[in-house]
Amino acid sequence: MTGDVAVLGAGMHPWGKWGRGFVTYGRIAARAALADAGIGWPEVRSVVGAQTVRGGYPGYVAGATFARALGWQGARVASVYAACASGAQAIDTARAQILAGLADVVLVVGADAAPKGFFAPAGGERPDDPDWLRFRVLGATNPAYFGLYARRRMALYGDTQEDFALVKVKNAAAGALNEYARYRSPVTAEEVAGSAMVADPLRLLDICATSDGAAALVMCSMEFARRRGVRDPVRIRGVSTVTPTFPRTVLDLPDIGTDSAVAVDPSPESFRASIARTAYEEAGVGPADLSLAEVYDLSTALELEWYEDIGLCGPGEGAKLLRSGATALGGRVPVNASGGLASFGEAVPAQAIAQVCELTRQLRGRAGQRQVPGARVGITANQGLFGHGSAVVAVR
Amino acid sequence: MPRTRTPVVAGWFTEDAAEEDFRLLGTRCSGCRSVHFPREDGHCRNPGCPGGELEEVPLSKRGTVWSCTDGRYRPPPPYVSDPDAPWTPYTLVAVELAAERMVVLGQAAPGVGVADLPVGSVVEVVPGVLDEDRATGTVHTTWHWRPVPAKEGRS
Numbered sequence: 196m197t198g199d200v201a202v203l204g205a206g207m208h209p210w211g212k213w214g215r216g217f218v219t220y221g222r223i224a225a226r227a228a229l230a231d232a233g234i235g236w237p238e239v240r241s242v243v244g245a246q247t248v249r250g251g252y253p254g255y256v257a258g259a260t261f262a263r264a265l266g267w268q269g270a271r272v273a274s275v276y277a278a279c280a281s282g283a284q285a286i287d288t289a290r291a292q293i294l295a296g297l298a299d300v301v302l303v304v305g306a307d308a309a310p311k312g313f314f315a316p317a318g319g320e321r322p323d324d325p326d327w328l329r330f331r332v333l334g335a336t337n338p339a340y341f342g343l344y345a346r347r348r349m350a351l352y353g354d355t356q357e358d359f360a361l362v363k364v365k366n367a368a369a370g371a372l373n374e375y376a377r378y379r380s381p382v383t384a385e386e387v388a389g390s391a392m393v394a395d396p397l398r399l400l401d402i403c404a405t406s407d408g409a410a411a412l413v414m415c416s417m418e419f420a421r422r423r424g425v426r427d428p429v430r431i432r433g434v435s436t437v438t439p440t441f442p443r444t445v446l447d448l449p450d451i452g453t454d455s456a457v458a459v460d461p462s463p464e465s466f467r468a469s470i471a472r473t474a475y476e477e478a479g480v481g482p483a484d485l486s487l488a489e490v491y492d493l494s495t496a497l498e499l500e501w502y503e504d505i506g507l508c509g510p511g512e513g514a515k516l517l518r519s520g521a522t523a524l525g526g527r528v529p530v531n532a533s534g535g536l537a538s539f540g541e542a543v544p545a546q547a548i549a550q551v552c553e554l555t556r557q558l559r560g561r562a563g564q565r566q567v568p569g570a571r572v573g574i575t576a577n578q579g580l581f582g583h584g585s586a587v588v589a590v591r
Numbered sequence: 592m593p594r595t596r597t598p599v600v601a602g603w604f605t606e607d608a609a610e611e612d613f614r615l616l617g618t619r620c621s622g623c624r625s626v627h628f629p630r631e632d633g634h635c636r637n638p639g640c641p642g643g644e645l646e647e648v649p650l651s652k653r654g655t656v657w658s659c660t661d662g663r664y665r666p667p668p669p670y671v672s673d674p675d676a677p678w679t680p681y682t683l684v685a686v687e688l689a690a691e692r693m694v695v696l697g698q699a700a701p702g703v704g705v706a707d708l709p710v711g712s713v714v715e716v717v718p719g720v721l722d723e724d725r726a727t728g729t730v731h732t733t734w735h736w737r738p739v740p741a742k743e744g745r746s
Contacts, residue, residue, distance in 0.1 A: 312667070313664075313666060313667050315667035315668065316669070320669075322600060325629075327669060328600065328629070329696075330666060330667065330668070330669050330670050331599065331669040331670060331671075332599050332600060332721070332733065333670075333683060333696060333697070333698060334662055334666035334670035334672075334681070334683075334698075335662075335666075335683060335696065336662065336664075336666050336667075339660055339662055339683050342660030342661070342683075343657075343658040343659065343660050343683070343685050344658070345660075346658045346659060346660060346705070346710065347657065347658040347710065350658070350709075350710035350711070351710075391663070392663050393663055393664060394660045394661060394662065394663065395660055395661045395663070395705050396660075397660075441636060441637055441638055441639075442625075442637070442692075442693075444692075444693070444694070445694075446657070446685055446694050446696060450696075451628070451629055451695065451696050452617075452627075452628040452629060452693055452694065452695045452696065453693045453694045453695075454625075454636065454693065455625045455626040455627065455691050455692055455693040456692035456693065457623075457624050457625055457626060457691060457692050458620075458623040458624055458625045458637050458639070458640070459623075459625075459637060459639060
């Protein structure tokens with residue numbers, strides 16, 4: 196076991212399309228996290244920013260950008276990027292600094308201002324960039340990959356579009372109770388079925404939107420928390436930022452081809468399953484210990500895959516678990532009690548941090564109508580394109 | 592204006608070959624036999640590879656559908672399409688190649704829909720056109736996957 200670090204404060208800017216820059220959102224989330232922690236900005240000795248590729252240079256140096264926006268005070272700074280997994284890397288960096296004794300209190304911030312519609316690659320003619328190539332050669336948008344995964348599930352496991360719609364219905368019901376969510380109206384299965392087809396078999400309401408949003412955490416050593424009189428803080432006990440193993444045989448964004456398994460047999464464990472397992476092992480807990488989970492539902496169908504990958508059920512049993520009600524609020528192990536990406540839309544560098552904000556609220560027993568009774572252990576799971584794992588286990 | 596045919600990416604597939612000889616081109620490591628597509632010319636990605644040369648190799652003509660989907664909305668640039676023309680959806684298909692033990696993505700031939708591509712069915716790679724620039728007379732060529740009629744459907 197690596198050792199715990201405490202979450203002293205969590206803060207968010209509501210998700211939506213607000214027409215402002217990512218720095219504004221990030222600063223608001225950071226100040227909310229500091230207020231929640233009850234500490235002043237000058238006490239923070241390190242700032243870790245999750246980068247955005249949509250904000251120009253200030254986005255690449257996000258840590259310094261947020262530090263400047265809060266007012267230079269001499270803290271050390273780092274900026275990390277791992278696509279959708281950027282937030283987990285920021286949390287991991289903060290944790291490493293705390294456990295190494297480099298800083299007692301670290302502020303982690305991620306924020307984005309997203310364009311309307313499909314994410315597109317960076318500009319220019321860049322034929323050496325797989326992300327550029329998949330758009331140029333194939334027009335393969337992110338939803339196209341989600342559509343491929345969804346149809347594969349239908350063929351392998353007999354999942355139906357009705358199963359996928361039920362994920363949206365479940366997450367919309369939870370998101371309606373979350374003041375930080377962008378979409379706060381309940382959605383019916385009929386509304387999902389009536390929405391436009393985007394990437395067959397997935398419809399508009401099966402696919403997460405792109406959003407503005409920001410999330411921040413104040414993390415500290417257990418000793419610092421004790422000195423502040425916080426005797427029973429939410430603790431981060433495991434963080435997974437693993438890469439795949441060769442050969443990776445599942446097509447991942449932005450790949451046009453998988454690795455070849457001619458020379459080496461593929462691992463029986465999928466990359467996504469390895470992400471969760473690594474976090475479980477580090478935390479010394481397993482799927483049976485979970486009170487709740489926040490998983491990356493880029494599409495409704497993908498949420499079902501995560502059920503299997505984080506060990507809530509066996510391969511192919513995701514839809515059955517969903518239909519049992521186990522993963523809804525009030526069920527045995529609610530998944531995406533926050534409302535998930537279905538209710539938030541994706542604000543890439545903020546999203547993995549927002550997942551931990553939800554665990555923090557739940558483990559503190561302050562999630563209001565979304566509260567999972569007696570929540571003690573939660574996991575977040577996420578995957579960033581180009582081979583980035585992301586999972587956090589938090590306990591109380 | 593005379594048309595110039597240019598591959599959308601040089602070296603990814605055969606040029607000037609008859610349809611029956613058309614192939615995707617990858618590279619194969621002489622050390623461990625791993626195949627890479629898109630071609631990897633710098634280094635073999637197998638971490639256990641003893642080291643070898645990367646040699647160009649044609650990929651299998653036929654494979655089986657791993658999955659497929661379609662693009663009902665116009666993708667953003669650098670995908671090339673005429674913004675003034677109505678969008679015509681196209682089909683994307685991921686194809687499992689048995690000999691190479693890998694999955695390769697591609698567009699399906701025009702007119703082929705997801706209903707024509709059940710998971711596990713046999714497809715073959717054929718030459719296709721990605722886009723045409725009428726101003727410069729350039730035709731960008733690509734590869735397409737096309738269903739193989741069931742009676743000949745052996746990969």
